[in-house]
Amino acid sequence: MDFILEIRDVTKTFPGTVANDDVSLNVRRGEVHALVGENGAGKTTLMNILYGLVRPDSGRIVLRGADLPLKQGFLGTDYGIGMIHQHFMLIREFTVLENIILGAEPTRGPVLDRAGARRKVEDLIARYGIEVDLERKVRDLSVGEAQRVEMLKVLYRNADIIIMDEPTGVLTPQEACGLFATMRGLVADGRTVIFITHKLGEVMDVSDTVTVMRHGRVVGDMPVGETDVARLAELMVGRRLDAPPRRSGSSFGAPVLRVDHVRLEARPGVKPLEDVCLEVREGEVLGLCGVEGNGQFELFEILIGLRRPSAGSVVVRGVDVTRRSPAARREAGLAFIPPDRTTMGLIAEFSLRENLLLGRQGDRRFSRMGFLDGEAIAEETSRLVGEFGIAPPDPDARGYSFSGGNQQKIVVARELARDPEVLVACQPTRGVDIGATRLIHTFILGQADGGKGVLLISADLAEVLSLSDRIGVMYRGAVVGVLDRGDATEEKLGLMMAGVAD
Template identity: 45%
Template sequence: MTYVIEMRNIRKEFPGIVANDDITLQVQPGEIHALLGENGAGKSTLMNVLFGLYQPEQGEIYVKGQKVKITSPNIAGDLGIGMVHQHFMLIDTFTVTENIILGSEPTKAGKIDIKVAEEQVRKLSNQYGLNVDPHAKVRDISVGMQQRVEILKTLYRGAEILIFDEPTAVLTPHEIRELMKIMKLLVSEGKSIILITHKLKEIKEVADKCTVIRRGKGIGTVDVADAEPSQLASMMVGRDIKFQVNQEPYHPGANVLEIKDLTVLDSRKVAAVNSLSLTVKSGEILGVAGVDGNGQSELIEAITGLRKAASGQILLNGKEITQHRPRKITEAGIAHIPEDRHKHGLVLDFSIGHNMVLETYYQRPYSKAGILHFDKIRKQAEKLIKEFDVRTPSVDTPARALSGGNQQKAIIAREIDRDPDLLIAAQPTRGLDVGAIEFIHRRLLEQRKNGKAVLLISLELDEILNLSDRIAVIYEGKIIDIVEPSKVTEDELGLLMAGHHLKGAHENEH
């Protein structure tokens, strides 16, 4: 058989690490081939080799049976290979058409022929059911639409083989379903797709074959129809994974967090949180579900003291903390796993040991009379690294050298160790693989079991439905409903997140 793409025995090294160790990937024409692996397993590196962004130390690449040397993305493009990147490569102020033709503009008498380009874009958009408006400015369209523009960019350049890098990371459930339809349509029109992901549900839904990579090595290729999710998960992480979380019975206690008519302005002075009211009780996980950008970030920043509230009240254990400084709020008993671990969770150039005491370094036993006790700090860090299985060469390793999953474990270790009354977990498993996700979920459930309050803000609906005792749906800065996970389907939750009230649903702001 002639494979449309065949990568044989690829080895790619970076200083001190072998990212791809003798990996072989064979993609048949007209199939969706998933590339599955943990964070840092080497999936994106392998695809960057195929797309010409990296040169391998050894190995060979064949396209449609012909041996090729891909030294740049332009050569990949000439060979019919296109890549839809995880972080979109679009210019906000340009129109959809201008973004699509950038670098490959049709000209007439030395000028860009925008009319011809718009017609080509419209034709391609209709052919693949993408429904993209060629005239719209990129800044005015949704994230899901921006992704379609990225897909059109590759099709416009004649791509026959499309690489999708974690394409659903930023999409709503409805947009994910639409993307799956588009992928199936592309394949029915003769394209071939390589899908980089760590989401097993998506693989089961669209992929024909799946190649698993673990720690830089190829573990094997399986037919997706014959593979159980548990088999794929254990191939991926090297051990059995439990998918169902075992909840203890739900016995909530007193209110730990009370938010009353809170309004918070965003950086443009527009109300991102709009007279929102909410309570979180001890012994419960309250999940906040919503499409990204509906006030979640501003809500967290107001509770943790990172942003001033315009009006309203925030109470912790009955005491007002509305305009308190972050340190005072931390000392009052709130811990925070931030949504951006690099910006708000860690000082990347500090050692992992020093990161473990960022909120307590000024207290005993870590300092006395303003002088730090490094032996005590080191002891504490070693204890947490062991207890939370943070994989690091040493306590002195800079935080930036750790993988995303281990950075996240370090933050969780630091926050939980302080024994907070309220744990705010914002996107706690974003970008992590099933092994790290399982670990973090277990820790959140332990907090609940120990009678603590957990406020979980997540864009992952599975996570919200699996872990929450109650789900508050946020839309345009308001809580539009509070539902029980057992009484709502994923589709109904998706409708609420889009601002639609369910039949018979009542507005319940507490």
């Protein structure tokens, strides 16, 4: 058996957790090897060990039949291992070519050999069909194009083992298809791809072998042909999952949230929002999807009140809140799940109790003459912890000590505790484990079932499709179309997300 890479009995502990517990993993030359698991399962730690960013406590890695020296200063790039990170590491003001050769510049004497470099990159482009304009600046590229630059960077450095960390999160379905074709091309050419993901459909589509991790251990390792999505999901979570919640309601009431011709000009000539109009009715979930960077985030900032639009208005139940503070908007009946819980949703240094209170510290229920009412707060804390299943249920535990899923539950609990008329949820389950995702989806649907409005902004098409009554698509700062759930298919939405109107 021709294993290009053998990870043997690798263990890595961080204070308080075992990130990798006696992990062994074999990768064949010329295969796409999927590595799946929930957040915190230890996938990223394992890959960082392989790439040289983290040193294991014990274990060996055998690469092409020889032991890797896992000591300080070891770098995967020196051994033909390349990694494409979730967050791109590109210099925005440099051209594509400059970014590709950066750090490995070919020189003739003291002079940069641009022409030689360009020839080599063009060869790679032709060989693998990775289309990108070498002379454009990175800041002008779409996310999909930037990812192709990262890919070329890795190939330019002659990596024959390519690690891709959740590469499809930022792509349209069509772009993801293109990426999969590239991946197949790479393995056909004898390279090896390790594909980290938690989207099991993709695993089935593109991989040869799949390894499942849970709680730092390998719990399954099999050829893709011998398994299916349901079996993988069960391995990943460690128990059988109920069917995902689906929207079933159908009677809608009066409009509760109206976004009317909202425009935003961030700087002269830069218009993240061109003209956004939306309406959310009582008892309705309006999904809003789009590739990241098409104005969803700016729209959220305008809705929550962190930013003023250049024109247009936001109306809640007939009350114009366009110029009101975030606090006043909550008074008007809005609640928000921000897209990034660590920077915007909660305060890492605050305890669970304090995070659940955040924004309500002046509420008459929790404060008397300016002094916080410890008893009332403790009561509210234990009520929310129970209702939303926040674990561990320790009111003194700091925000940063919770898992991503539980952090998000804290945010959801706090926001829904206000019993809002309209919930605006932006990427509510990004980086959240399956169990917590199901729970959060249930709470979102519960809002709609209770006759409240929900605006769900998400780049996750599956999420939008399963939860929404109507689905709008954002492209280049505008809502380019709204489909009823019955008419929406992944393909149709994908085309609209790519700007191809039907």
